[in-house]
Amino acid sequence: MTTFRDVAGVDPSTTRYRTVAALRDHGVLSRAGLARATSLAPSTITAVVRGLSDEGLVVEAGPPAGGRGTALRVKGQLATVAGVDFGFRTVRLLVADVHATELARAERALPDGYDSARGLQVVREMIDDTLGASGLAGRALSGIGVALPGPVDSERQEVAPSSVLPGWAGTTASAVSAALGAPAVIENDANLAALGEHVYGAGRQGSSTLTVKIHSGIGAGIVLGDRLVTGSAGGAGEIGHVLVDRLGPLCRCGKRGCLDTVAAVPAVLASMSPLHPGLRFADFLAMVAADDPGARRIAADAAELVGGVVATACLLVAPDTVVVVGALARAGEVVVEPVRRAVQEAAVPGRAAPVVSAGQLGDRHTAMGAVALALGGLGWRRMAGAKALLS
Ligand SMILES: [Zn+2]
Known part of the structure; x- marks a missing residue:
């Protein structure tokens, strides 16, 4: 195995460390780009890159998009x-x-x-x-x-x-x-779904992401300042167990009226059951896609309840992006829009509300x-x- 330290060394002040760190953080850079990113002289970059190339640690990545020179990156197989x-x-x-x-x-x-x-x-x-x-x-x-x-x-x-x-x-x-x-x-x-969307998906432009997963249960993953927030004993983000209906159904956690009991997938299917007993979730999604008014109403109402809790969480941690993932998110804007509206309505006037969007990585x-x-x-x-x- 080759770790970053194996290649860059441990002293952040060396030209080698600074060069490898810049390639790590930017992915692909030309020699000129490397000089800018590291504030090192072009001649220094040339020498350091030659050494790293000779060791087989840095390789050419083809011509840079729209730029001149050769694009470089760390060898993928490291x-x-x-x-x-x-x-x-x-x-x-x-x-x-x-x-x-x-x-x-x-x-x-x-x-x-x-x-x-x-x-x-x-x-x-x-x-x-x-x-x-x-x-x-x-x-x-x-x-x-x-x-x-x-x-x-x-x-x-x-x-x-x-x-x-x-x-x-x-x-x-x-x-x-x-x-x-x-x-x-x-x-x-749920924390890793949040990290995935933060690093590679809908949250990648910003530094703080709140990802809500509406699935068999509801959970949130929080990344603040590029750090995954897990909380005491990993308990952060349990928004599925926020009380939304004091006299609501019994929750698997032992409390009653939790968000899970009214807005997660089992609750959505239970709401459909009077007219559509035994409905499978895939068929529910098909009904939403076919503009069935009952199915759309049930999906939107569940999303509105989730949005209310997410909006409060946003006031608390101020993410720049809210990402909606999980099985219910496959219904698309009918679910994302009520969450967006709730977040915008709850935002402090004059301050930018977080951008709310669906996840971009699917089930990956x-x-x-x-x-x-x-x-x-x-x-x-x-x-x-x-x-x-x-x-
Ligand atoms: Zn609960």
Whole structure:
């Protein structure tokens, strides 16, 4: 494995460190661009780049868009990382290089209520099969980011006890690393969906993103100043359990009237059931797309409830972008617009409200966030608060 420090060294004042850091942060730069980004003399850049090229660490990336000279970038193969996204019935794998360029992907089914030993065994086999089938056999993974659909204590790097993932409580990142054969870092999936959209998707232009996922439950992931905010015991962003109806239905958390109970996918389908018993979610989305007034009303009302809670969260943390993801977001503007309206109405007059948009990465957001986490841990992405993934 080659970490950023392996290539750049540890002294940020050296010309080599500054050059490699500029390539890391900008992706692709010409020699002139490098000189500007580092404030180093062009002759110094030429010498440093020649040395890095001779070592095979920096390569030409073709002509720069609209610019002159040769575009340079760090060699993509310096590290191969994986993002793993555990769902309740399936697991997704995404293999990527230093630039987060996708090299391979795979998806497998998991048995209901799978425990950590079973889940990790499936992923280990998946990694071996996928690398082999993609011509990457023998390419060891430098790091793996793992997303789990339940609470994770980010600081301790340990799965917190919960009814959502009963067979995983107490599983540590070290145990995951041992099972998968590469350094691993673990995080909650809603947080990684947020990180994925922040780094590579709808939030990439700004520094602070609030991503709300409306799915079988509702959760938010918060990135402030390019740092993933996980909170005490990883509990930040549990907006699904904000009270919205004091006498509302019982929630799986044990309280009643939580946002989850009135606006998550099961609640949406329950609202449809008087006229459409047993409706599948895919059919609900088809009804929305076909402008069925009842389906659109149910989707919009759920989104309005979510928007009310998100608007309050925006006043608290002031993101520049709100990203709406998850199954209900597939309904499109009928869901995004009520969230946007709620956020704009709640904004302090005279201050810019956050931009509200749908996610841009589809169902790859969580795996991409896991890739970002792994690259951050290796130093190949500048990330505040990244957990080091060093051997
Ligand atoms: Zn609840």
